[in-house]
Amino acid sequence: EVQLVQSGAEVKKPGESLKISCKGSGYSFTSYWIGWVRQMPGKGLEWMGIIYPGDSDTRYSPSFQGQVTISADKSISTAYLQWSSLKASDTAMYYCARSTTIANWFDPWGQGTLVTVSS
């Protein structure tokens, strides 16, 4: 079974750094793209960016370029989303999801990681 399992919920203070993870299993991790999607409380889905673990080719939405870093460690089939300095406005649910290409659909999705940033 193809699965993406994300790391657990995080509570952080503004200015702190954070790295959340997404571990793939049941398929060749290096042959598919992994994307990240933000969902702020009560709001819609936002495409943040995507990485191809096979060669670490990474693309970002203009809205998130410079705000987050997407990376992957293919040796442990895990993708990451990280912040160097969190803001209260980063409070959201973050989902990872698999795609066959940059253009294509996301399936499956991880269960989501809730990030809460509050002083």
Place this chain on the structure above:
Amino acid sequence: QSALTQPASVSGSPGQSITISCTGTSSDVGGYNYVSWYQQHPGKAPKLMIYDVSKRPSGVSNRFSGSKSGNTASLTISGLQAEDEADYYCSSYTSSSTVVFGGGTKLTVL
């Protein structure tokens, strides 16, 4: 990059059909056959319902269908059931080599 435009809400009675629209531009919806639709129940991760405009993944009911005309894609759900009540999001590949989602539509089954 602006989100694709979806109606905020739609509703229908059990057994009826509803259609959710998703309007973009020639740089996204109109330019590529890479439109997808996702269903999201409260507190759950999104689920793929339609991909490549009109294809259904294995396991998705054939009551769900997708289409596209010009810059507008549509998701039709026939034979509405209570379990279809959820939020629905469209997405499209764009000319900037990114993906954009729609704002989401809340479906209420009356």
